[in-house]
Amino acid sequence: MTNLYSTLAEHFHSHLDATFLRVPGGESLTYRDVDQRSARMATVLRDLGVGVGDRVVVQIDKSTDNVALYLACLRTGAVFLPLNTAYTPGEVGYFVDDAAPAVVIARPGTLDGLPTRVVHLDTDGTGSFAKDADAADPFDQVIERAPGDVAAMLYTSGTTGRSKGAMLTHANLTSNALALHEIWGFGPDDVLLHTLPIFHVHGLFVALHCAMLSGNEVIFLPKFGPAEVVEQLPNATVMMGVPTQYTRLIADDRFTTDVCASVRLFTSGSAPMTEAVHADFTARTGLQILERYGMTEAGMITSNPYDGERVPGTVGFPLPGVELRVSDDDGAQLPTGQTGVVEIRSPGLFAGYWQMPEKTAAEHRDGGWFITGDVGSVDAAGRLTLEGRSSDMIISGGYNVYPKEIEMVLDEVPGVLETGVIGVPHPDFGEAVVAIVVRDGSAEVTDIQLAAALDGVLARFKHPKQYIDASELPRNAMSKVQKATLRTEHAALFTD
Numbered sequence: 001m002t003n004l005y006s007t008l009a010e011h012f013h014s015h016l017d018a019t020f021l022r023v024p025g026g027e028s029l030t031y032r033d034v035d036q037r038s039a040r041m042a043t044v045l046r047d048l049g050v051g052v053g054d055r056v057v058v059q060i061d062k063s064t065d066n067v068a069l070y071l072a073c074l075r076t077g078a079v080f081l082p083l084n085t086a087y088t089p090g091e092v093g094y095f096v097d098d099a100a101p102a103v104v105i106a107r108p109g110t111l112d113g114l115p116t117r118v119v120h121l122d123t124d125g126t127g128s129f130a131k132d133a134d135a136a137d138p139f140d141q142v143i144e145r146a147p148g149d150v151a152a153m154l155y156t157s158g159t160t161g162r163s164k165g166a167m168l169t170h171a172n173l174t175s176n177a178l179a180l181h182e183i184w185g186f187g188p189d190d191v192l193l194h195t196l197p198i199f200h201v202h203g204l205f206v207a208l209h210c211a212m213l214s215g216n217e218v219i220f221l222p223k224f225g226p227a228e229v230v231e232q233l234p235n236a237t238v239m240m241g242v243p244t245q246y247t248r249l250i251a252d253d254r255f256t257t258d259v260c261a262s263v264r265l266f267t268s269g270s271a272p273m274t275e276a277v278h279a280d281f282t283a284r285t286g287l288q289i290l291e292r293y294g295m296t297e298a299g300m301i302t303s304n305p306y307d308g309e310r311v312p313g314t315v316g317f318p319l320p321g322v323e324l325r326v327s328d329d330d331g332a333q334l335p336t337g338q339t340g341v342v343e344i345r346s347p348g349l350f351a352g353y354w355q356m357p358e359k360t361a362a363e364h365r366d367g368g369w370f371i372t373g374d375v376g377s378v379d380a381a382g383r384l385t386l387e388g389r390s391s392d393m394i395i396s397g398g399y400n401v402y403p404k405e406i407e408m409v410l411d412e413v414p415g416v417l418e419t420g421v422i423g424v425p426h427p428d429f430g431e432a433v434v435a436i437v438v439r440d441g442s443a444e445v446t447d448i449q450l451a452a453a454l455d456g457v458l459a460r461f462k463h464p465k466q467y468i469d470a471s472e473l474p475r476n477a478m479s480k481v482q483k484a485t486l487r488t489e490h491a492a493l494f495t496d
């Protein structure tokens with residue numbers, strides 16, 4: 001039973017005729033429908049020569065077929081590798097080059113220039129992959145996998161901006177799913193309102209696995225929108241979101257206590273939620289958001305309690321099986337209450353970065369402790385409070401953005417001497433990307449030209465929301481740009 005698919009199927013098997021994925025105003029599929037669709041897709045994958053352990057790169061819109069494809073990969077023992085739909089062909093090219101997938105599954109008309117096999121799958125059931133699945137006989141088996149075999153690979157960047165493929169095993173995903181399902185009290189009557197993208201841990205694993213483990217209906221919104229959420233919440237018992245989604249809901253007058261009457265659990269994560277948003281949410285709904293903390297390499301790490309006091313501004317207690325400590329920069333454990341780097345050991349902890357053993361080693365300490373890069377403290381009761389990150393990574397609306405990647409493009413623009421990209425507080429995105437630009441006077445360069453340099457190169461959510469002129473960047477004695485100084489200087493840019 002070590003293939004994650006078998007564990008999920010064992011749980012949803014008694015609900016085969018129940019609704020699984022319901023797209024408002026669109027299709028409604030039972031667990032049997034999705035199970036069979038995944039079996040047919042598994043045949044197509046095998047016919048394409050996708051073998052056990054082969055990577056399958058997927059950049060398609062959120063759809064029921066996208067979920068079936070994920071399950072098909074699990075069934076066949078292939079490695080599911082989803083990519084943000086906002087990534088440009090150039091960005092996808094890097095991942096494809098690095099991961100060497102057996103096949104890339106893309107929206108029709110996209111990625112055709114890649115030097116690898118690309119097949120198509122669209123949300124409306126068109127595309128060669130979808131057509132082949134319609135005609136295929138089901139592959140009704142589930143390939144047996146060992147606990148340490150890789151089920152999925154999700155790219156995540158380091159401070160250098162070079163993305164690394166985090167290898168998540170069947171055991172990683174299974175243990176995290178079972179723990180969350182248990183501690184968040186999922187039961188047969190739950191209905192999950194699904195508003196997140198399914199190319200990240202949050203929407204793909206946390207949300208879908210919890211629902212599948214009790215055969216729940218999932219109201220599957222193709223895209224988050226306050227109006228759609230307000231319309232569907234009365235049919236739901238659980239919603240999982242990122243802080244930006246909750247901020248936008250609070251800003252909408254239609255979001256009321258009545259709309260939330262059937263909801264037993266709202267969770268938030270992927271980015272910090274301010275105490276003000278927690279308070280506004282409670283004032284509006286009478287309910288308290290349960291905030292939890294996770295990351296791609298480890299799945300979910302801590303959670304505020306389902307039963308028991310939820311403390312805004314903290315991310316709660318380690319999940320069952322997770323060991324957590326706070327250390328100094330040399331890895332020495334700090335006493336309770338002191339602030340340092342959060343390190344963890346967990347059954348959810350990834351198997352390493354794809355083909356980067358030295359990077360994997362660099363982010364671990366002796367004894368298997370993984371250095372999360374998050375900075376925080378644990379109180380006497382064992383609650384974790386996150387206070388920042390040790391890297392300059394920006395989290396904008398739940399998406400990670402790596403300054404270096406943007407600086408490398410902007411620094412090449414004629415007339416630019418250098419740039420410093422930072423994240424500053426933003427009322428909607430939590431943090432917004434801002435570029436501080438030092439010009440060298442050799443050529444006139446406008447903000448429009450700077451923005452144009454990024455167009456088609458980097459996904460638009462990474463583009464700076466504002467460019468700021470500076471005569472120089474602050475540096476320390478080692479010549480390193482002082483990002484913290486820049487962040488302080490521009491902290492009020494969007495919040496004054």
Ligand code: MLC
Binds near residue numbers: 197200202296397459
């Ligand atoms: C969209 N845009 C963003 C953005 N999302 N800009 C900055 N930050 C973001 N997060 C920009 C687009 O580039 C576009 O700009 C414009 O906004 C409209 O695009 P859209 O696609 O219509 O955006 P919208 O639907 O409003 O998206 C906002 C959002 C989305 C909050 C719904 O960003 C989102 O779904 N975030 C969730 C991310 C997530 O699932 N993270 C989990 C990571 S897992 P332009 O210029 O083109 O008009 C993880 C582990 C854990 O972190 O703990 O869970």
Ligand code: AMP
Binds near residue numbers: 156270291315395
């Ligand atoms: P990712 O690499 O996309 O999985 O993002 C993981 C990072 O998101 C973590 O390392 C944290 O910095 C951040 N994160 C996730 N959940 C929370 C939370 N509840 N509060 C603050 N930061 C969070």
